[in-house]
Amino acid sequence: MNVLWVFAHPEPRSLSGALRDDGLCTLRGLGHDVRESDLYAMKWNPVVDAADFGGGDGRLVVGAASARAHARGELSADIVAEQEKLDWADAVVVQFPLWWYGLPAILKGWFDRVFVKGFGYGVRAGDGRTLRYGEGRLEGKRAMVVLAAGAREPAMGPRGVNGSLDEVLFPLQHGTLFYAGMSVLPPVAVYGADRVPDAQFAEAREHLRDRLRTLGTTGPIPFRTQNGGDYDDDLVLRPDRAPGATGLGVHLTRAG
Template sequence: MAPTSRTLWVFAHPDDKSLNRLLFDSGVGHLRESGQTPIVSDLYADHWNPVLSDEDLGGVHAPTLGHRQKLATRTGRLADDIRREQSKIAAADRVIVQFPLWWFGMPAILKGWFDRVFTNGFAFGVLDEQGRVRKYGDGGLTGTTFLAVVSAGDRESAFDPRGVNGAMDEVLWPLLHGTAHYTGMRTLRPHLIASADRVDDLRLRGEVERLHRRLDGLDDEPPMNYRDLRGGDYDDEHVLRSDIRPGVTGLGVHVGGETLH
């Protein structure tokens, strides 16, 4: 990892004695030892407000919430805490979000971070030179690498393609494809810490080392091979062309050359 790179690490876990906290502190420390100056958003410690409302939008007037959000973004009237988080993203080459898997999704505080910070006109709703909305492989966050660091209580095999929970790529589809890829980010496979409530000292050292190795290789790691909307695989109605994997449906058809695993 290049010393000049900037990483924003968004952390969402309420327990200061958790495995997640230890890995977060260790990971941020490793980035510093590598010559970086990581940027941190510790949502519970910061008492982040996860609720999107018109109070975020500086009193602008427009017919819909989406229009008001875009106007507030364009005119610099978003709430101060939102603008601070957007400044962190704009300054970063990489965004890491770390959270425990709760009911197959993010904690509400992290979902609310995305709701409030990824505004219309900043992360999405931006136009290309032809006046088309940039999304799915292109967007307001193009050029940024995205990694989700996720802990789960179940064993790793339960997140295999035939595991009872489903493959982690599919469990996190809304985040990986519907948020990161949608906004143009270079999306990496999630970093799973399985059996997170059953980690002894030996395995803990292994998890720390595994995370550090992952951080060191982010620049060279190939991204998820999601199909880009403007890459020629979709028709004008945003449907996969009939000659591509004909007869096959499901999330995996939107991954080029492979199925999810």
């Protein structure tokens, strides 16, 4: 497989950096072709600018402008390079430390700038339907999140003070990766990542290796597709699906 590893940590000697190094080595050992987007090393610019979209006239009409620029081939070279890597990839690993319940800004800005209209969203089928949530330009590609979190595992469980990991990752896994069409595999998480004894690190490294060995076969998180019949015209879950239930978990075809 072709695997793109997107890495967002400023310090290569961190726990995240050590797992990244081992993960890349594992993938190469398995015979995969691997490319990397090491965002800090690349000095990735995370800030959307009108000039990204062939504009520069001061009007920040990113959605429409990005679609036009995408169609005309006018996107900034750094965006185009990342989109080419995504087109090339069969699977994408997205690795980061959890910062304030979410992605480091540099990674958020990677999605903001690379997943533009006509690429990450606003993709239409021949019949005019908008393709999203399970369909889209990136359909058929696998995605897997690898994260380190300071919180201990119970505190990211169903009644943990942080909210569950699934909930914390919902904007990325459901609202971004699945939205753009990708099949999202269950994440790999290292908890209590600020104090990791050697034995726990070895365990985390083995777990990541196992998950990389099965990157092409692990079943995805069973998010409901937008156009699979579960939602009405307002994109509200039909009453006979997960009857009476609310919350993010209803968007799974079975309890997560």
